[in-house]
Amino acid sequence: MTTEAAARLYLAQHLMEEAGKGYMTFNPLNKSVADLPVIYAFSNVKGGGEGIAYAIAEDGTCLGSHWCSCEAYVPHDLGVLEGARSDRHEHYRAHYSEGYRMNFILAAEVDKHPGLKEAHKKNQAAVRKEPHERE
Numbered sequence: 001m002t003t004e005a006a007a008r009l010y011l012a013q014h015l016m017e018e019a020g021k022g023y024m025t026f027n028p029l030n031k032s033v034a035d036l037p038v039i040y041a042f043s044n045v046k047g048g049g050e051g052i053a054y055a056i057a058e059d060g061t062c063l064g065s066h067w068c069s070c071e072a073y074v075p076h077d078l079g080v081l082e083g084a085r086s087d088r089h090e091h092y093r094a095h096y097s098e099g100y101r102m103n104f105i106l107a108a109e110v111d112k113h114p115g116l117k118e119a120h121k122k123n124q125a126a127v128r129k130e131p132h133e134r135e
Contacts (some may be wrong), residue, residue: 041078042105043071092102
């Protein structure tokens with residue numbers, strides 16, 4: 001069991017290591033970055049505490065999840081930051097082979113973010129379809 005002081009120290013060290021890193025973009029066709037579909041990563045925990053975080057494609061497909069002890073770990077754990085979690089990007093690239101860009105949404109902004117809200121609507125519409133109707 002980690003002490004609270006050790007957890008705070010580890011978080012501070014993690015944030016220092018990640019400082020200044022940009023968001024990952026995969027763009028093999030050299031499209032305008034603004035035209036690439038987005039993969040949103042966000043914590044599903046109000047207040048950004050310990051809990052589940054998700055990566056969801058702009059088209060509503062859930063591409064991954066991770067249990068994070070703190071919202072500050074989400075950008076690394078779901079591969080939002082450049083150089084983070086190449087294993088996640090293998091899966092993301094299989095979904096968006098012509099390119100994508102990553103975006104991290106703070107838990108406090110989840111309900112207000114228009115792109116994430118639209119992705120969620122698409123996800124819920126797909127879930128409601130009968131299995132034979134899904135793509």
